[in-house]
Amino acid sequence: MNILAIESSCDETSASVVSNGTKVKSVIISSQTDIHAKFFGVVPELASRAHIKNINPVIAKALEEAGISFGNFDKKIDAIAFTSGPGLAGALLVGAVAAKTLASVLKKPLIPVNHLEGHLYSSFIENKSVKPPFLGMIISGGHTELIIVEDFGKYKFLGGTRDDAAGEAFDKAAKMLGLSYPGGPIIDKRAEKGNDKAVNFTRPYLKGSWDFSFSGIKTALLNYLKANPVKNEKHLNDICASFRAAVAETLCFKAFEAAKEFDLKRISMGGGVCANSLIRKMFYQEGKKNKIKVYIPSMLYCTDNAAMIGCAAYLKQKTSGLKYTRAQLKSVPSLRLESW
Ligand code: KG4
Numbered sequence: 001m002n003i004l005a006i007e008s009s010c011d012e013t014s015a016s017v018v019s020n021g022t023k024v025k026s027v028i029i030s031s032q033t034d035i036h037a038k039f040f041g042v043v044p045e046l047a048s049r050a051h052i053k054n055i056n057p058v059i060a061k062a063l064e065e066a067g068i069s070f071g072n073f074d075k076k077i078d079a080i081a082f083t084s085g086p087g088l089a090g091a092l093l094v095g096a097v098a099a100k101t102l103a104s105v106l107k108k109p110l111i112p113v114n115h116l117e118g119h120l121y122s123s124f125i126e127n128k129s130v131k132p133p134f135l136g137m138i139i140s141g142g143h144t145e146l147i148i149v150e151d152f153g154k155y156k157f158l159g160g161t162r163d164d165a166a167g168e169a170f171d172k173a174a175k176m177l178g179l180s181y182p183g184g185p186i187i188d189k190r191a192e193k194g195n196d197k198a199v200n201f202t203r204p205y206l207k208g209s210w211d212f213s214f215s216g217i218k219t220a221l222l223n224y225l226k227a228n229p230v231k232n233e234k235h236l237n238d239i240c241a242s243f244r245a246a247v248a249e250t251l252c253f254k255a256f257e258a259a260k261e262f263d264l265k266r267i268s269m270g271g272g273v274c275a276n277s278l279i280r281k282m283f284y285q286e287g288k289k290n291k292i293k294v295y296i297p298s299m300l301y302c303t304d305n306a307a308m309i310g311c312a313a314y315l316k317q318k319t320s321g322l323k324y325t326r327a328q329l330k331s332v333p334s335l336r337l338e339s340w
């Protein structure tokens with residue numbers, strides 16, 4: 001089954017043609033980082049406008065790279081998937097309208113996909129051995145969630161962040177340090193050259209709960225910087241390394257505690273923060289030590305992309321079929337993860 005998938009929930013306009021859930025024939029991503037960088041965060045209205053400008057060229061390029069034209073679309077595409085939520089209202093609407101227009105003109109079924117399900121199943125694209133049950137960990141600019149995936153589309157939500165998402169914490173820390181946006185990759189790069197023992201940030205383990213909280217580390221960084229302004233490059237790298245270690249150890253500790261508690265032998269991760277080099281290393285090492293298989297997508301599929309939406313859509317229609325109600329096809333900015 002060939003699916004044309006569209007993702008536009010935040011600041012990436014993306015389209016992809018995915019065959020049988022895992023064979024990615026094309027994936028085009030147009031990032032808006034440059035537009036939002038000067039504001040140190042995504043500006044919803046600017047995101048919507050950029051999606052409007054980019055959506056048609058992105059879809060056209062994804063189709064072209066997959067060898068599809070409007071002449072052979074009918075034969076080559078079986079369904080159109082789009083991110084129905086959660087995300088920015090205006091941004092979601094642009095992808096939804098594009099998907100619905102194509103589906104209506106070309107008479108194809110639509111598959112609405114929850115963005116979090118895209119991240120949850122993103123590791124499936126490159127790994128044949130990952131399958132439920134597993135512990136899903138989503139760590140991105142907007143989310144930090146621990147979810148038990150009991151089966152395809154059958155979820156048990158364990159916990160999420162009480163304040164900042166992991167990526168948001170990196171982005172805000174970078175701003176405090178005078179670095180640019182998005183801060184996660186910049187802190188990561190500097191941390192590689194720094195000493196992670198230089199500053200002792202308390203790890204917010206929140207024992208007894210599966211929730212996360214990163215506002216404390218952020219405040220600790222602010223207080224540290226007030227008392228110890230950045231002296232030089234080495235000092236800056238040391239602070240980055242110490243901050244990154246605190247976030248990585250917290251995420252890793254909680255994920256493995258949950259996997260052991262619920263006797264899950266697989267952890268599958270998704271979201272932009274999975275691109276972090278220490279987080280990748282730590283999770284793989286801890287996985288080996290605990291005999292828990294860890295699946296992390298390659299960089300391309302960590303951050304927002306439409307291939308993961310195509311993958312999740314394929315899995316979803318296998319369980320739920322191809323008929324969705326009008327309500328299910330609506331864009332819902334606060335869409336919650338619910339069992340299929
Ligand atoms: O999944 P994503 O592209 O968008 C959302 O759905 O939010 O994630 C973007 C987030 C940003 O906060 C960015 O700083 C973070 O992922 N990020 C990283 C790294 N690369 C991206 N955080 C830490 N280390 C990285 N290498």
Ligand code: ZN
Nearest residue numbers: 119140271304
């Ligand atoms: Zn995302």
